Amino acid sequence: MMRVVAWGVFLLGCLFFLLPLVGMTEFSLKMRRGVYSFDAYAAVFGDPAFWATFGYSLALAAATIVVGVVLVVPTAYWVRLRLPQARPFVEFITLLPLVIPAIVIVFGYIRMYNTSSFLPLTGSALGTDILLTMGYATLALPYMYRSVDTGLRTIDVGTLTEAAQSLGAGWVTILARIILPNVMVAVLSGAFLTLAIVLGEFTMAALLNRPAFGPYMQLLGANRAYEPPALAVIAFAITWGCMGLMQLATRFAKHERAKA
Amino acid sequence: MSFLSLSHLEKTFGTNRVVKDFNLSVEKGEFISLLGPSGCGKTTVLRMVAGFETPTSGGIVIDGQEVTGLKPNQRNIGMMFQAYALFPNMTVAENVAFGLKVKGVAKDKRDARVEEMLRLIGLPEMGGRYPFQLSGGQQQRVALARALAPSPRVLLLDEPLSALDAKVRVSLRNEIREIQRELGITTIFVTHDQEEALSMSDRVVVMNGGIAEQVGAPFEVYNRPSTRFVATFVGTLNVFDGAVTGPQSVTLAGVPVTLAEPVEASKGATVALALRPEAVQLGRVEGADVVLPATIESVEFLGSIIRVRARAGGSVVALDTFNRMDAPPPAIGAETEVSLHARDLIVLAG
């Protein structure tokens, strides 16, 4: 009896999630009166602003991933190797972006780096892009750190470091040739998550006034009827794609191991 | 001038002095074991030589070069770890080549060296495999090849056999020793296994509580232990109390005995007399200095050796006899005698 109820609730939950998706997809196909068509999608893909903002966000996502990896991998490594007592503190720091609203972070940026400050980053497009990248890196920090830290747990960081040192390797070599390749799967999984977050981020890009994909979606959603659902479906597909790629990265690694 | 010298090494962690005034001179090509229970400081000494720990005081000189302040990657030493520590993301060949690559050795020379090393450890076909595809023994041999490839001045082995199963352990220890002899590389080997230390080493350093209790050849350490700790830690031992009756004479279970060496104790004092199990014989032996009545308490059949425990002279005596097809081991509870010679008695100090 319990089982039937549980399954019922589960199915209901699935419907709850799936129906809006189905409805949204259906709606997005009804742009042409009376028949289903991909006109809305054609309109979205035909819009140069779509490609411009998407490309911009993609580039920024790439920059964010690079910044994140350069920041997180050495930090997580160092905390594991030399500062285990700092772990709770670092974990606390990495959790902060989850609960502090992005709008608060961006507010701080605008005040700190405005045109009359000592470092007027918001004064130029490039400066603002740098600021936005830093903001995105902050947003992605919890995911990247958790992911890399979990990856590091699977290898014996201390002994591998000593082995490399005894063979003459310095810190750069150890990080680049030993640590990074061994947490590559974790880094990739964190990177895809970062990509998904950056592509959809709205607050920071809007307040810093940059032509990113998030504000574009918002703008389109407010002004058009049929394109928004199409765009939402596209965003959804991209997100699922990122999640799928994450899964694939993990699978691939397991496959490598399983060959033994 | 010795090749590797450790002088007055001290290491303190917080208030805990784990290594105290440690001195050791190692000749070129020598195989030295640091033997002791866990926590005796042996690994710390090794890690100081490797550069992973900085001595609180004292100095380390390798081949005339003061290395005490150098970083591990500047010392040109090779090291093997208990947990293999092969780089999981690299193939066997890449692992072995790693040290050479860091050194900037050209690719053709590197490849030749890797091949040479893999042949040395008997795994010439395994270059393309990944560590997880190898057995523990194979992994540890690759680790040896990796440590040796850059031609280090000193080879450091940190309990490299502990993680392996018994059979592999014995064959690999012979292999390591053979390769070490062939290359003539100065080696320090840390272990808590006395059999490994005795069978492999030119000299053994027995450590306890951060100090070197005795340094000597295996034969010497085993037969002439200088302290009670060394005597009991290395091998099995029977200990009797003897009453001193003269400068070189004692009574053992009421029997007067003249010792091989003078006793450094005044008349009437009690000294500890130690005896290896293989020096005690079952039954009455012609020419024995002491013969005691004994009751067999237990018999352990170990194959080539039979270890018997018998109650004699108020304590339990362990004795080893060789297995012989025509002489079955004694029965438990049997009344017999045990014989021993005064020349085999070791007077224990401290």
Next chain:
Amino acid sequence: MTDWLSPTEWQAVALSLRVAFWATVISLPLGIWVAWLLARREFPGKQVLNGLVHLPLILPPVVTGYLLLITFGRRGYVGQFLDQWFGIVLAFRWTGAVLAAAVMAFPLMVRAIRLAFEAVDPKLEQAAGTLGASPAWVFLTVTLPLILPGVLAGAVLAFAKAMGEFGATITFVSNIPGETQTLPSAIYAFLQVPGGDAQAFRLVIVSIAVAMGALIASEWIGRRVARRIGGLG
């Protein structure tokens, strides 16, 4: 305190607290159930459920808000149903903000509770079961007390996230002072008008204080659960 914030600001803070409170309370039972499913049960579609739960974390908040709008909006099929039969309207109401905040905070809550479930030794529950207790009774008397700190930690984290939710909220229920203008929405609004910096700054301080306080509380509770479970094992 009331002097320090202007009435409009105070309104936003109060609304945010109310929204976050209800968002946490209504999603807690479902959160515990889903966490239990993910931690303890093997069933087809588990990966899908896991993905769905985490979706709000990575799906663009604007899209999440949009999905909510077409589902629970006045013309959405669930929205219509609720309006006709129960007279409940969610879109552009503070109740809608509760829903948006609950959905966005859900992944964090489930994660914390799931970890608590995974830290409980199933043998304890099995032992209670062999002593004749029914599954529901085992859950209430054995499992729940053990995971309670994890549940609290998850609730606090979700509360903090709900306080700060912006993208989905503004898309679903817009930014109406007194009705749907939560803390972040108010900050956003102040930033849009010239000279609103000072007001925004005060709200930012409140926001940071709530987030930090919640996180510290959550970590503290989490540390305690680790100790307690460790003590049991």
